[in-house]
Amino acid sequence: MEEKIEKHTIAVLVDNEPGVLARVIGLFSGRGYNIESLTVAEVDNTGHTSRITLVTSGTRMIVEQIKAQLDRLVPVHKVRDLTDDGPRVERELALIKVAGTGDKRIEALRLADIYKANVVDATLSSFIFELTGTTDHVEEFIALMSQLGMVETSRTGVLAMSKGAAGF
Amino acid sequence: MPEQKLTGAQIVIKALKDQGVDIIFGYPGGAVLPIYDALFQQNDLKHILVRHEQAAVHAAEGYARSTGKVGCVLVTSGPGATNAVTGLLDALCDSIPIVCLSGQVPTHLIGNDAFQEADTTGITRPCTKHNYLVKDVNNLARTLHEAFYVARTGRPGPVVVDLPKDVQFAEGTYVPPTEVKHKTYRPQVKPELSRVEEAIELIASAKRPILYTGGGVVNSGPMAAKLLTQFAKLTGIPVTSTLMGLGAFAASEPQWLGMLGMHGTYEANLAMHGCDVMINIGARFDDRVTGKLSEFAPGSKKIHVDIDPSSINKNVAVDIPIVGDCAHVLEDMIRLWKARQKQLDKAALKTWWAQIDAWRGRNCLNYHRTEAVIKPQYALERLREALKGKDHYITTEVGQHQMWAAQFLPFDQPNRWLTSGGLGTMGYGLPAAIGAQLAHPGAIVVDVSGEASFLMNMQEIGTAVQYRAPVKIFILNNKYMGMVRQWQELLHGSRYSESYSEALPDFVRLAEAWGCVGLRAETVADVDKVIEQMLAVTDRPVIVDIIVDPKENCFPMIPGGKAHNEILLGPEDSPSDATPEDGMVLV
Numbered sequence: 001m002e003e004k005i006e007k008h009t010i011a012v013l014v015d016n017e018p019g020v021l022a023r024v025i026g027l028f029s030g031r032g033y034n035i036e037s038l039t040v041a042e043v044d045n046t047g048h049t050s051r052i053t054l055v056t057s058g059t060r061m062i063v064e065q066i067k068a069q070l071d072r073l074v075p076v077h078k079v080r081d082l083t084d085d086g087p088r089v090e091r092e093l094a095l096i097k098v099a100g101t102g103d104k105r106i107e108a109l110r111l112a113d114i115y116k117a118n119v120v121d122a123t124l125s126s127f128i129f130e131l132t133g134t135t136d137h138v139e140e141f142i143a144l145m146s147q148l149g150m151v152e153t154s155r156t157g158v159l160a161m162s163k164g165a166a167g168f
Numbered sequence: 169m170p171e172q173k174l175t176g177a178q179i180v181i182k183a184l185k186d187q188g189v190d191i192i193f194g195y196p197g198g199a200v201l202p203i204y205d206a207l208f209q210q211n212d213l214k215h216i217l218v219r220h221e222q223a224a225v226h227a228a229e230g231y232a233r234s235t236g237k238v239g240c241v242l243v244t245s246g247p248g249a250t251n252a253v254t255g256l257l258d259a260l261c262d263s264i265p266i267v268c269l270s271g272q273v274p275t276h277l278i279g280n281d282a283f284q285e286a287d288t289t290g291i292t293r294p295c296t297k298h299n300y301l302v303k304d305v306n307n308l309a310r311t312l313h314e315a316f317y318v319a320r321t322g323r324p325g326p327v328v329v330d331l332p333k334d335v336q337f338a339e340g341t342y343v344p345p346t347e348v349k350h351k352t353y354r355p356q357v358k359p360e361l362s363r364v365e366e367a368i369e370l371i372a373s374a375k376r377p378i379l380y381t382g383g384g385v386v387n388s389g390p391m392a393a394k395l396l397t398q399f400a401k402l403t404g405i406p407v408t409s410t411l412m413g414l415g416a417f418a419a420s421e422p423q424w425l426g427m428l429g430m431h432g433t434y435e436a437n438l439a440m441h442g443c444d445v446m447i448n449i450g451a452r453f454d455d456r457v458t459g460k461l462s463e464f465a466p467g468s469k470k471i472h473v474d475i476d477p478s479s480i481n482k483n484v485a486v487d488i489p490i491v492g493d494c495a496h497v498l499e500d501m502i503r504l505w506k507a508r509q510k511q512l513d514k515a516a517l518k519t520w521w522a523q524i525d526a527w528r529g530r531n532c533l534n535y536h537r538t539e540a541v542i543k544p545q546y547a548l549e550r551l552r553e554a555l556k557g558k559d560h561y562i563t564t565e566v567g568q569h570q571m572w573a574a575q576f577l578p579f580d581q582p583n584r585w586l587t588s589g590g591l592g593t594m595g596y597g598l599p600a601a602i603g604a605q606l607a608h609p610g611a612i613v614v615d616v617s618g619e620a621s622f623l624m625n626m627q628e629i630g631t632a633v634q635y636r637a638p639v640k641i642f643i644l645n646n647k648y649m650g651m652v653r654q655w656q657e658l659l660h661g662s663r664y665s666e667s668y669s670e671a672l673p674d675f676v677r678l679a680e681a682w683g684c685v686g687l688r689a690e691t692v693a694d695v696d697k698v699i700e701q702m703l704a705v706t707d708r709p710v711i712v713d714i715i716v717d718p719k720e721n722c723f724p725m726i727p728g729g730k731a732h733n734e735i736l737l738g739p740e741d742s743p744s745d746a747t748p749e750d751g752m753v754l755v
């Protein structure tokens with residue numbers, strides 16, 4: 001029986017100390033786990049803790065193993081499987097540069113409006129759009145722009161939070 | 169009163185003393201000279217000068233495993249630290265608490281490719297439980313105390329503290345261990361009671377239960393071994409153990425089935441295969457134990473007690489996971505078993521034991537007894553007789569001799585058997601023996617060795633001589649890397665590629681060159697005599713060269729990728745059809 005591959009969004013609260021990201025990434029490369037995306041930034045600058053949000057995939061047993069392995073890293077405070085925790089909000093930020101003139105340029109601008117992307121830089125031959133939304137939303141927009149002269153993209157990867165009043 | 173300032177090096181010494189360190193194994197170099205200077209100016213901490221940094225870690229492992237304390241190591245930057253890496257990984261794989269201090273180039277040179285610079289925290293990150301680079305002398309004491317805490321708490325392991333030279337010279341304030349509380353690391357030692365209750369109910373319903381115990385019982389401490397014995401006796405359940413757990417349950421107990429796994433006994437492996445309830449206490453379902461996973465103990469319900477949640481459901485899915493320390497869990501199990509007046513089904517248990525006794529009847533450790541040549545098993549049987557009733561510790565190298573030692577030497581107490589299980593590091597045994605001997609000066613310490621493994625760290629004879637550690641190096645000399653030769657015979661058509669031990673030294677004269685005693689046994693009649701002479705030496709190391717049958721293989725053996733009930737008992741069991749292709753690729 002082939003086990004089902006599941007995709008999980010996991011939040012990890014860590015001490016913001018040198019090497020902590022290397023420990024997390026080393027765990028994934030050393031043990032052959034997948035990382036689909038990973039974002040990290042300090043979230044408490046008095047307590048010096050950072051929040052890592054990572055999206056990974058694997059069988060249920062592997063995902064459980066990933067969480068246990070993360071949790072046993074010494075500088076890790078908390079590990080939370082947001083996928084298991086119920087409804088959540090997930091957002092990505094993307095910057096997308098589109099170059100060109102004429103009809104394609106106009107079409108790009110029209111679509112940006114529909115997708116609620118902001119223009120954050122413009123020249124006579126290019127735009128940089130800023131877009132936030134779910135991964136699907138961002139990907140749809142990128143797919144469209146790729147036909148309209150897209151020359152560069154930069155994405156943050158997923159940030160996520162459980163819905164409701166309870167904190168991390 | 170103004171706070172007293174100490175140099176970084178003085179802080180190191182003070183922290184080690186406050187952590188109860190009495191012996192540190194090390195090797196000097198430019199980047200740790202301030203610490204060596206501070207060592208010179210005190211008398212409480214004894215430094216043992218090894219001959220290679222790998223051996224410093226193994227010696228500290230021997231010290232740690234035989235005492236239950238944290239082993240301590242000091243090495244210089246660059247090559248000193250990289251030489252220690254094998255030892256660190258060995259300690260990680262076998263859950264041995266070690267604190268290793270390494271020198272580093274001064275902070276302002278880090279990253280400049282300075283002389284003897286290595287990215288020690290980078291290199292050792294996957295080989296340690298945790299590591300630190302201390303850049304500020306005022307964090308030094310706290311970091312050192314944390315390092316000891318992390319090394320010994322939860323699942324024990326090695327911790328590296330990298331110390332730039334300028335930090336060793338700088339002055340700062342010392343804080344005692346009592347003032348250091350770890351921010352994040354708090355392993356769970358007390359189990360969830362509801363889980364233990366479920367476990368008790370399941371055990372009570374068993375018809376063919378087995379206790380599968382491991383190194384975690386030894387890690388947990390002597391109390392865990394006592395409680396394990398108590399629980400086993402209370403219930404009457406048969407007990408087997410991994411290589412790492414030997415001694416936690418006494419081999420002299422009638423409920424003892426011997427070791428399980430690849431070279432475990434027939435009865436232990438078949439009991440695992442046939443059990444209906446498996447109680448894993450502090451073992452990690454290693455591949456050397458489970459064999460073919462899809463046929464591992466089919467039809468059994470499994471309970472797994474482990475302090476490390478990542479050990480649970482890693483290789484084998486279990487029915488009742490219990491996160492906690494072995495001693496705590498066993499205590500709860502015993503209490504609940506008694507309080508609920510549980511009992512196993514007597515008739516079923518009787519049938520189960522009758523079945524086990526039938527398996528025992530196969531006498532799986534039997535070997536061809538002969539006067540013509542010394543069989544390695546015979547030499548170990550004679551060693552066993554000679555050590556009976558004497559206070560002793562056994563270390564091993566890696567190979568056939570290691571497996572025969574596990575099969576033929578009985579251990580009645582934990583912490584007496586020191587072997588490299590997870591990493592399987594040839595060259596572990598001699599330095600580990602030195603560490604154990606220095607911790608237990610009055611005891612007999614024997615390194616059961618192979619001629620090839622011995623060569624890997626034989627420079628440590630010098631250490632043993634210098635500190636008058638009368639370790640006994642008991643070489644089962646088969647002139648082969650026997651374990652490699654055995655696999656080549658069984659799996660590679662007897663093509664003995666590079667596994668012959670060519671150009672061996674004369675071990676007796678080698679011993680003499682070092683001022684040790686060298687002995688040799690060439691005939692069966694020599695064996696007892698040589699062992700007697702070996703045990704009579706108490707002031708220097710002894711090297712014993714036992715010339716054994718070069719072609720002897722270690723049985724029982726479960727070939728890679730096979731299930732427990734496909735165990736080979738001896739040369740008469742055909743090996744050729746024994747290993748499927750997917751088994752061949754396994755190590």
Ligand SMILES: Cc1cc2nc3c(=O)[nH]c(=O)nc-3n(C[C@H](O)[C@H](O)[C@H](O)COP(=O)(O)OP(=O)(O)OC[C@H]3O[C@@H](n4cnc5c(N)ncnc54)[C@H](O)[C@@H]3O)c2cc1C
Pocket residue numbers: 261262263322323324381382383384385387388389409410411412413427428429430431432449450451452453454456457473474475476479492493494495566567570571588589590591592593651
């Ligand atoms: C040549 C060779 C052949 C081998 N053949 C065999 C063989 O036939 N049979 C065999 O058994 N092994 C064999 N081994 C050893 C094998 O590779 C493993 O090292 C061994 O099986 C692991 O033992 P363990 O499961 O007890 O785990 P250990 O490595 O001892 O791990 C201990 C486990 O207990 C947990 N733990 C630690 N402290 C506590 C605590 N306080 N409370 C609760 N849990 C705790 C840990 O988290 C871990 O999961 C062989 C090795 C070599 C080199």
Ligand SMILES: Cc1ncc(C[n+]2csc(CCOP(=O)(O)OP(=O)(O)O)c2C)c(N)n1
Pocket residue numbers: 565566567568569570592593594617618619620621622644646648649650651652
């Ligand atoms: C450092 C290291 N290198 C290689 C191996 C692979 N290996 C395992 S057992 C063995 C042979 C050991 O030979 P010997 O010490 O003579 O023991 P024997 O098997 O003959 O008893 C080798 C090479 C190892 N375990 N460790």
Ligand SMILES: [Mg+2]
Pocket residue numbers: 567618619620644645646647648649650
């Ligand atoms: Mg050999």
